[in-house]
Amino acid sequence: MVTDYKKTNPNLESPIYHPFFLHPGQEGVQSFREHVNIVRDKLEQVFLHADRPFAGKTPEEIQRELHSIMTLSKETETLEHTLDELFDPVLLNSLHISHEKSLAHLHCPPLISGVVTELMIGALNQSMDSWDQSPAATYMEQALVHQLAMLMNLPQSSDGVFTSGGTQSNYMGMLLARDDYCQSRWQHNVQTDGLPNQWNRMRILCSEEAHFSVQKSASQLGMGEKSVVPIPCDSHHRMKESKVKEKLKQLKEEKLIPIAIVATCGTTDYGSIDPIEELAEIAQKHNLWLHVDAAYGGGLIFSHSYVQKVAGIHLADSITLDFHKLCYQPISCGLFLLKEREHFRYLSHHADYLNPKEDDQEGIVNLVNKSVQTTRRFDALKVFVTIKTLGTNLLGSMIDHTIELTQYTAEYLRRKDNFVVENGDPELSTVVFQYQINDSINLNELNRSIQQTLFHQGEAVISKTSVRGKVYLKFTLLNPRTTKKDIREVVSEIERTGNEIANGGMFA
Secondary structure, eight states: OOSOHHHHOTTSOOGGGGGGSOOSSHHHHHHHHHHHHHHHHHHHHHHHSOOSSOOOOOHHHHHHHHHTTOOOOSSOOOHHHHHHHHIIIIITTSOOTTSTTBOSSSOOOOOHHHHHHHHHHHHHOOOTTSGGGSHHHHHHHHHHHHHHHHHTTOOTTOEEEEESOHHHHHHHHHHHHHHHHHHHHHOOOHHHHOSOTTGGGEEEEEETTSOTHHHHHHHHTTSOGGGEEEEOBOTTSOBOHHHHHHHHHHHHHTTOEEEEEEEEBSOTTTOOBOOHHHHHHHHHHTTOEEEEEETTGGGGGGOSSSGGGGTTGGGOSEEEEETTTTTOOOSOOEEEEESSGGGGGGTOOOOTTTSOHHHHHTTOOOGGGGOSOSSOOOTHHHHHHHHHHHHHHHHHHHHHHHHHHHHHHHHHHHHSTTEEESOSSOSSSEEEEEEOOOTTSOHHHHHHHHHHHHHHHTSOBOEEEEETTEEEEEEEOOOTTOOHHHHHHHHHHHHHHHHHHHHTTTTO
């Protein structure tokens, strides 16, 4: 074992480090193969015996198991020994998101094509900020972005960049909306001069069901959370266009300055889709930026039966789309699209060592000019490999199956006693419902306990949410392998668990 590399290797020419790096030549390839085989064998053990979505251990139990291995070693250990230590406390205690009864969050089972491409992404380790760090990757991302923009019917002037996910993409949308408004209306450059004097009067309109990242973005951009104006929704949890019109009139009377409308294409709880075409018309009339948060619902562009649900998305000034939701990619994998590529200028900064202005003049593409990130992963590769291997037809069929299973689930719950379904006609792949027995039971505590009990039993992983201040349960169906039989079994578990809790008199 090597403990003093200078003493052992004073000339720094010894091959003692070679087995630890993936490097050219037979020795590097052999070491890589051995390490991959060790990891493969461990993962095979995990998936061969993953008969439940979760082991069911408590947070205290997991922390205790982890504590026993969390000592950093001064000495070299083999990968096999390290993975043996990790096997029980980490690998077996992880959420098995690929299990058919893992139905809790917008956290999809990854396709094998995406998983194995992650290995290539890590091995190649391209940094997507400058062309000379990612020569082929730069142009592959550019070409894929162009094709995806065309699939959304965006104009030739459009452009985009891969992101870490919806929160980053929404942030970029709000940033560009703010900066474009300041520049086009007041000839004020936020990049150089900071926020204008009117900063505390600017307002962003979005659904009351919009993702929290809209408010988070406003706070980080110096506008404050109070700059976000929530608009009431209809009974289907879609933003009311009539209320948007009323609010715009009110803001004008109050001398406030609306700069953008955010339409949600797939709310986190209900999968609801705001009326994009109508909101686009309002935005155009009032010269407002329209951002469509399609992190969840954007995958419908591949659908055969439900693509019309995203009609009008091409009218947006900016779009968020996550491939690690309805397109079954490993985390992270997001996309930000712009109708007009010129707006990326509000993000562009030049550094002599990275993306000098001379590169722009010579036509060299440095993608850092389009991102709030510098170092960035080659996530476009796994999207390309997946679409290339599956084909858009099969990918679309997977999405359609998922939505149809959701519709079956909502109808199945509606037909059963003791279930109240909040979104009886699901837009995407979530079903929100409450298990009810009688008025003498505290339903909030009952449903919270059902969710927790199922989780710690490990039989099914579902989530909970709040509907008008009351605790409801939620299925988020993102696994094309989940069947109607799986749904019926989980529902039976909810009934059995709910009855046991209620009969125990815990919440009388």
